[in-house]
Amino acid sequence: MVERLPCPDGLRLVLTPNRSLSWHGNVRIWIGLFVVSALITTGFSLAGAWVIIPFAGLELIALACGIYITSRACQRQEVLVISDENIRLEKGIRRKQSEWTLPRRYVRLSVHSPRHPFTPARLFLSHRDTQVSLGGFLNLEDTEELLDILEHRGLLIERKEPDADIGLWF
Template identity: 70%
Template sequence: MVEQLSHPDGIRLLLTPNHSLSWRGNVRIWLALLTVSAVIATGMALAGAWVIIPFAGLELLALATGFYLTSRACQRREVLTIDDQDIHLAKGRTRKQAEWTLPRRYARLRLNLPEHPFTPPKLELIHRDTRVALGDFLNIDDTDALVQVLETRGLVVERKAPDPEIGLWF
Protein backbone atom coordinates (compact mmCIF):
# COMPACT_ATOMS: atom_id res chain seq x y z
CA MET A 1 0.00 0.00 0.00
CA VAL A 2 1.35 3.44 -0.90
CA GLU A 3 0.20 6.33 1.28
CA GLN A 4 1.25 9.97 0.89
CA LEU A 5 2.04 11.79 4.12
CA SER A 6 2.43 15.52 4.59
CA HIS A 7 5.97 16.84 4.52
CA PRO A 8 6.91 20.53 4.42
CA ASP A 9 9.92 20.32 2.09
CA GLY A 10 8.92 17.64 -0.40
CA ILE A 11 7.03 14.38 -0.41
CA ARG A 12 6.88 11.55 2.12
CA LEU A 13 5.52 8.13 1.23
CA LEU A 14 4.60 5.32 3.62
CA LEU A 15 4.93 1.89 2.03
CA THR A 16 3.28 -1.06 3.78
CA PRO A 17 2.29 -4.56 2.68
CA ASN A 18 -1.37 -5.27 2.07
CA HIS A 19 -2.96 -7.12 4.97
CA SER A 20 -6.62 -7.87 5.31
CA LEU A 21 -6.82 -8.67 9.02
CA SER A 22 -5.38 -7.15 12.14
CA TRP A 23 -3.68 -9.25 14.80
CA ARG A 24 -6.97 -9.37 16.74
CA GLY A 25 -8.78 -10.65 13.63
CA ASN A 26 -6.17 -13.38 13.17
CA VAL A 27 -6.61 -14.47 16.78
CA ARG A 28 -10.39 -14.61 16.35
CA ILE A 29 -10.05 -16.82 13.26
CA TRP A 30 -7.61 -19.08 15.10
CA LEU A 31 -9.96 -19.37 18.09
CA ALA A 32 -12.84 -20.30 15.76
CA LEU A 33 -10.71 -23.00 14.16
CA LEU A 34 -9.61 -24.15 17.62
CA THR A 35 -13.25 -24.54 18.64
CA VAL A 36 -14.16 -26.53 15.52
CA SER A 37 -11.07 -28.71 15.85
CA ALA A 38 -11.71 -29.32 19.58
CA VAL A 39 -15.29 -30.40 18.91
CA ILE A 40 -14.21 -32.80 16.15
CA ALA A 41 -11.25 -34.16 18.14
CA THR A 42 -13.42 -34.69 21.23
CA GLY A 43 -16.02 -36.54 19.18
CA MET A 44 -13.37 -38.74 17.61
CA ALA A 45 -11.72 -39.41 21.00
CA LEU A 46 -15.07 -40.42 22.50
CA ALA A 47 -15.56 -42.77 19.56
CA GLY A 48 -12.25 -44.46 20.41
CA ALA A 49 -9.84 -42.66 18.08
CA TRP A 50 -7.97 -40.83 20.83
CA VAL A 51 -4.86 -40.60 18.64
CA ILE A 52 -6.48 -37.67 16.84
CA ILE A 53 -5.92 -35.31 19.81
CA PRO A 54 -2.11 -34.85 19.45
CA PHE A 55 -2.42 -34.40 15.69
CA ALA A 56 -5.15 -31.78 16.13
CA GLY A 57 -2.89 -29.99 18.62
CA LEU A 58 0.06 -30.06 16.20
CA GLU A 59 -2.15 -28.77 13.42
CA LEU A 60 -3.35 -25.85 15.55
CA LEU A 61 0.22 -25.10 16.65
CA ALA A 62 1.38 -25.00 13.01
CA LEU A 63 -1.56 -22.78 12.10
CA ALA A 64 -0.81 -20.39 14.99
CA THR A 65 2.84 -20.23 13.90
CA GLY A 66 1.80 -19.39 10.33
CA PHE A 67 -0.60 -16.68 11.53
CA TYR A 68 2.12 -15.17 13.75
CA LEU A 69 4.81 -15.14 11.05
CA THR A 70 2.45 -13.71 8.43
CA SER A 71 1.18 -11.00 10.77
CA ARG A 72 4.74 -10.12 11.74
CA ALA A 73 5.79 -9.84 8.09
CA CYS A 74 2.80 -7.55 7.40
CA GLN A 75 4.07 -5.05 10.00
CA ARG A 76 7.00 -3.97 7.81
CA ARG A 77 7.11 -0.30 6.91
CA GLU A 78 9.22 1.83 4.63
CA VAL A 79 9.18 5.61 4.77
CA LEU A 80 10.52 7.32 1.65
CA THR A 81 11.15 11.05 1.94
CA ILE A 82 12.16 13.07 -1.11
CA ASP A 83 13.15 16.71 -0.82
CA ASP A 84 15.16 19.04 -3.05
CA GLN A 85 18.57 17.66 -2.01
CA ASP A 86 18.18 14.11 -0.69
CA ILE A 87 16.25 10.89 -0.88
CA HIS A 88 15.86 9.39 2.58
CA LEU A 89 14.63 5.81 3.07
CA ALA A 90 13.91 4.27 6.48
CA LYS A 91 12.89 0.63 6.95
CA GLY A 92 11.63 -1.25 9.96
CA ARG A 93 8.73 -2.96 11.68
CA THR A 94 7.78 -1.27 14.94
CA ARG A 95 10.78 1.04 14.95
CA LYS A 96 13.42 2.22 12.46
CA GLN A 97 15.87 -0.63 11.85
CA ALA A 98 17.80 0.68 8.84
CA GLU A 99 18.06 3.94 6.95
CA TRP A 100 19.78 5.36 3.89
CA THR A 101 20.27 8.91 2.66
CA LEU A 102 21.16 9.30 -1.00
CA PRO A 103 21.77 12.53 -2.91
CA ARG A 104 18.80 13.11 -5.17
CA ARG A 105 20.88 14.49 -7.98
CA TYR A 106 22.97 11.33 -8.40
CA ALA A 107 20.61 8.61 -7.23
CA ARG A 108 18.78 6.47 -9.75
CA LEU A 109 15.62 4.47 -9.47
CA ARG A 110 15.75 1.19 -11.37
CA LEU A 111 12.60 -0.74 -12.22
CA ASN A 112 13.52 -4.37 -12.89
CA LEU A 113 10.72 -5.68 -15.07
CA PRO A 114 9.55 -9.21 -14.29
CA GLU A 115 9.94 -12.27 -16.48
CA HIS A 116 6.34 -13.32 -15.89
CA PRO A 117 3.26 -11.06 -16.19
CA PHE A 118 1.90 -12.04 -12.76
CA THR A 119 5.08 -11.11 -10.90
CA PRO A 120 5.42 -7.53 -9.65
CA PRO A 121 8.41 -5.51 -10.86
CA LYS A 122 11.18 -4.83 -8.34
CA LEU A 123 12.38 -1.31 -7.53
CA GLU A 124 15.90 -0.35 -6.48
CA LEU A 125 17.41 2.94 -5.39
CA ILE A 126 20.97 3.08 -6.70
CA HIS A 127 23.84 5.42 -5.88
CA ARG A 128 27.36 4.31 -6.73
CA ASP A 129 27.86 0.97 -4.93
CA THR A 130 24.73 1.30 -2.82
CA ARG A 131 21.67 -0.64 -3.94
CA VAL A 132 18.58 -0.55 -1.78
CA ALA A 133 15.42 -2.51 -2.56
CA LEU A 134 12.35 -0.30 -2.40
CA GLY A 135 8.93 -1.72 -1.60
CA ASP A 136 9.80 -5.32 -2.38
CA PHE A 137 6.54 -6.40 -0.72
CA LEU A 138 4.28 -4.29 -2.97
CA ASN A 139 1.91 -5.88 -5.47
CA ILE A 140 1.73 -4.92 -9.16
CA ASP A 141 -0.82 -2.10 -8.76
CA ASP A 142 0.97 -0.56 -5.77
CA THR A 143 4.32 -0.72 -7.56
CA ASP A 144 2.82 1.04 -10.60
CA ALA A 145 1.30 3.71 -8.33
CA LEU A 146 4.65 4.24 -6.58
CA VAL A 147 6.50 4.57 -9.89
CA GLN A 148 3.92 7.06 -11.14
CA VAL A 149 4.24 9.20 -7.99
CA LEU A 150 8.04 9.14 -8.19
CA GLU A 151 8.02 10.08 -11.87
CA THR A 152 5.71 13.04 -11.20
CA ARG A 153 8.20 14.20 -8.54
CA GLY A 154 10.97 14.33 -11.14
CA LEU A 155 12.84 11.10 -10.49
CA VAL A 156 14.08 9.35 -13.59
CA VAL A 157 13.09 5.70 -13.63
CA GLU A 158 15.30 3.27 -15.55
CA ARG A 159 13.30 0.34 -16.83
CA LYS A 160 15.43 -2.78 -17.11
CA ALA A 161 14.08 -5.73 -19.05
CA PRO A 162 14.82 -9.21 -17.72
CA ASP A 163 17.95 -10.84 -19.02
CA PRO A 164 17.27 -13.34 -21.78
CA GLU A 165 17.74 -16.93 -20.80
CA ILE A 166 20.79 -18.42 -22.39
CA GLY A 167 21.04 -22.14 -22.45
CA LEU A 168 19.24 -25.24 -23.48
CA TRP A 169 15.94 -26.55 -22.28
CA PHE A 170 16.12 -30.19 -21.37
Protein backbone atom coordinates in the same frame (compact mmCIF):
# COMPACT_ATOMS: atom_id res chain seq x y z
CA MET B 1 -0.29 0.24 -0.12
CA VAL B 2 1.19 3.65 -0.96
CA GLU B 3 0.15 6.47 1.37
CA ARG B 4 1.16 10.11 1.01
CA LEU B 5 1.75 12.04 4.23
CA PRO B 6 2.28 15.78 4.64
CA CYS B 7 5.91 16.71 5.06
CA PRO B 8 7.43 20.20 5.34
CA ASP B 9 10.61 19.09 3.53
CA GLY B 10 8.96 17.65 0.42
CA LEU B 11 7.16 14.38 -0.15
CA ARG B 12 6.75 11.54 2.36
CA LEU B 13 5.46 8.14 1.26
CA VAL B 14 4.62 5.27 3.58
CA LEU B 15 4.75 1.87 1.87
CA THR B 16 3.06 -1.08 3.56
CA PRO B 17 1.92 -4.51 2.37
CA ASN B 18 -1.78 -5.09 1.88
CA ARG B 19 -3.29 -6.60 5.01
CA SER B 20 -6.43 -8.67 4.63
CA LEU B 21 -7.03 -8.94 8.39
CA SER B 22 -5.85 -7.22 11.53
CA TRP B 23 -4.11 -9.15 14.31
CA HIS B 24 -7.41 -9.43 16.21
CA GLY B 25 -9.11 -10.79 13.09
CA ASN B 26 -6.42 -13.44 12.74
CA VAL B 27 -6.83 -14.41 16.41
CA ARG B 28 -10.60 -14.73 15.94
CA ILE B 29 -10.07 -17.03 12.94
CA TRP B 30 -7.67 -19.17 14.98
CA ILE B 31 -10.10 -19.37 17.91
CA GLY B 32 -12.88 -20.42 15.54
CA LEU B 33 -10.70 -23.17 14.11
CA PHE B 34 -9.68 -24.18 17.63
CA VAL B 35 -13.33 -24.60 18.64
CA VAL B 36 -14.13 -26.70 15.55
CA SER B 37 -11.01 -28.82 16.06
CA ALA B 38 -11.81 -29.27 19.77
CA LEU B 39 -15.32 -30.48 18.94
CA ILE B 40 -14.07 -32.95 16.35
CA THR B 41 -11.25 -34.14 18.63
CA THR B 42 -13.68 -34.59 21.54
CA GLY B 43 -15.99 -36.65 19.36
CA PHE B 44 -13.21 -38.94 18.16
CA SER B 45 -11.70 -39.29 21.64
CA LEU B 46 -15.10 -40.25 23.09
CA ALA B 47 -15.37 -42.85 20.33
CA GLY B 48 -12.07 -44.34 21.51
CA ALA B 49 -9.60 -42.68 19.12
CA TRP B 50 -7.79 -40.66 21.79
CA VAL B 51 -4.57 -40.72 19.73
CA ILE B 52 -5.99 -37.85 17.66
CA ILE B 53 -5.57 -35.37 20.57
CA PRO B 54 -1.79 -34.72 20.22
CA PHE B 55 -2.03 -34.43 16.43
CA ALA B 56 -4.88 -31.91 16.69
CA GLY B 57 -2.79 -29.94 19.19
CA LEU B 58 0.26 -29.98 16.88
CA GLU B 59 -1.92 -28.86 13.98
CA LEU B 60 -3.26 -25.91 15.96
CA ILE B 61 0.24 -24.94 17.13
CA ALA B 62 1.53 -25.04 13.53
CA LEU B 63 -1.42 -22.94 12.38
CA ALA B 64 -0.81 -20.39 15.15
CA CYS B 65 2.87 -20.15 14.17
CA GLY B 66 1.95 -19.63 10.52
CA ILE B 67 -0.57 -16.93 11.36
CA TYR B 68 1.95 -15.17 13.63
CA ILE B 69 4.75 -15.23 11.04
CA THR B 70 2.48 -13.98 8.27
CA SER B 71 0.95 -11.26 10.43
CA ARG B 72 4.40 -10.08 11.56
CA ALA B 73 5.63 -9.93 7.96
CA CYS B 74 2.61 -7.75 7.09
CA GLN B 75 3.62 -5.23 9.79
CA ARG B 76 6.75 -4.10 7.95
CA GLN B 77 6.82 -0.73 6.30
CA GLU B 78 9.08 1.60 4.40
CA VAL B 79 9.06 5.39 4.69
CA LEU B 80 10.45 7.30 1.73
CA VAL B 81 11.12 11.03 2.21
CA ILE B 82 12.05 13.01 -0.91
CA SER B 83 13.37 16.49 -0.25
CA ASP B 84 15.18 18.95 -2.53
CA GLU B 85 18.60 17.73 -1.42
CA ASN B 86 18.25 14.13 -0.19
CA ILE B 87 16.23 10.97 -0.44
CA ARG B 88 15.82 9.13 2.86
CA LEU B 89 14.52 5.58 3.07
CA GLU B 90 13.64 3.98 6.40
CA LYS B 91 12.70 0.31 6.74
CA GLY B 92 11.46 -1.71 9.65
CA ILE B 93 8.81 -3.73 11.42
CA ARG B 94 6.86 -1.52 13.86
CA ARG B 95 9.95 0.68 14.28
CA LYS B 96 12.86 1.94 12.21
CA GLN B 97 15.46 -0.80 11.83
CA SER B 98 17.55 0.58 8.98
CA GLU B 99 17.96 3.91 7.22
CA TRP B 100 19.64 5.18 4.06
CA THR B 101 20.17 8.82 3.10
CA LEU B 102 21.18 9.38 -0.50
CA PRO B 103 21.84 12.63 -2.40
CA ARG B 104 18.88 13.21 -4.70
CA ARG B 105 20.95 14.61 -7.55
CA TYR B 106 22.85 11.34 -8.05
CA VAL B 107 20.18 8.76 -7.21
CA ARG B 108 18.70 6.57 -9.93
CA LEU B 109 15.57 4.49 -9.64
CA SER B 110 16.34 1.14 -11.24
CA VAL B 111 13.24 -0.63 -12.51
CA HIS B 112 13.80 -4.33 -13.19
CA SER B 113 10.97 -5.43 -15.44
CA PRO B 114 9.34 -8.75 -14.59
CA ARG B 115 9.39 -11.84 -16.76
CA HIS B 116 5.69 -12.48 -16.21
CA PRO B 117 3.04 -9.79 -16.87
CA PHE B 118 1.24 -10.40 -13.55
CA THR B 119 4.38 -9.89 -11.46
CA PRO B 120 5.28 -6.37 -10.28
CA ALA B 121 8.54 -4.77 -11.31
CA ARG B 122 11.34 -4.69 -8.75
CA LEU B 123 12.44 -1.19 -7.75
CA PHE B 124 15.86 -0.19 -6.44
CA LEU B 125 17.32 3.14 -5.37
CA SER B 126 20.88 3.22 -6.74
CA HIS B 127 23.76 5.50 -5.87
CA ARG B 128 27.33 4.48 -6.72
CA ASP B 129 27.80 1.04 -5.11
CA THR B 130 24.69 1.30 -2.95
CA GLN B 131 21.56 -0.40 -4.22
CA VAL B 132 18.53 -0.51 -1.89
CA SER B 133 15.33 -2.34 -2.73
CA LEU B 134 12.16 -0.30 -2.57
CA GLY B 135 8.67 -1.68 -1.96
CA GLY B 136 9.44 -5.33 -2.62
CA PHE B 137 6.17 -6.32 -0.95
CA LEU B 138 3.91 -4.10 -3.08
CA ASN B 139 1.44 -5.57 -5.55
CA LEU B 140 1.29 -4.67 -9.25
CA GLU B 141 -1.05 -1.67 -8.91
CA ASP B 142 0.79 -0.19 -5.93
CA THR B 143 4.16 -0.61 -7.67
CA GLU B 144 2.83 1.23 -10.74
CA GLU B 145 1.43 4.00 -8.50
CA LEU B 146 4.77 4.39 -6.71
CA LEU B 147 6.65 4.44 -9.99
CA ASP B 148 4.30 7.12 -11.34
CA ILE B 149 4.73 9.27 -8.21
CA LEU B 150 8.53 9.01 -8.32
CA GLU B 151 8.61 9.74 -12.04
CA HIS B 152 6.55 12.91 -11.52
CA ARG B 153 8.93 14.00 -8.73
CA GLY B 154 11.78 14.04 -11.27
CA LEU B 155 13.78 10.98 -10.26
CA LEU B 156 16.03 9.58 -12.95
CA ILE B 157 14.55 6.22 -13.95
CA GLU B 158 16.68 3.46 -15.40
CA ARG B 159 14.67 0.56 -16.86
CA LYS B 160 16.18 -2.90 -17.17
CA GLU B 161 14.56 -5.65 -19.18
CA PRO B 162 14.84 -9.27 -18.01
CA ASP B 163 17.47 -11.49 -19.55
CA ALA B 164 16.27 -13.73 -22.33
CA ASP B 165 15.89 -17.29 -21.10
CA ILE B 166 16.53 -20.24 -23.29
CA GLY B 167 14.56 -23.22 -22.09
CA LEU B 168 11.17 -24.42 -21.07
CA TRP B 169 10.82 -22.54 -17.75
CA PHE B 170 10.23 -18.88 -17.38
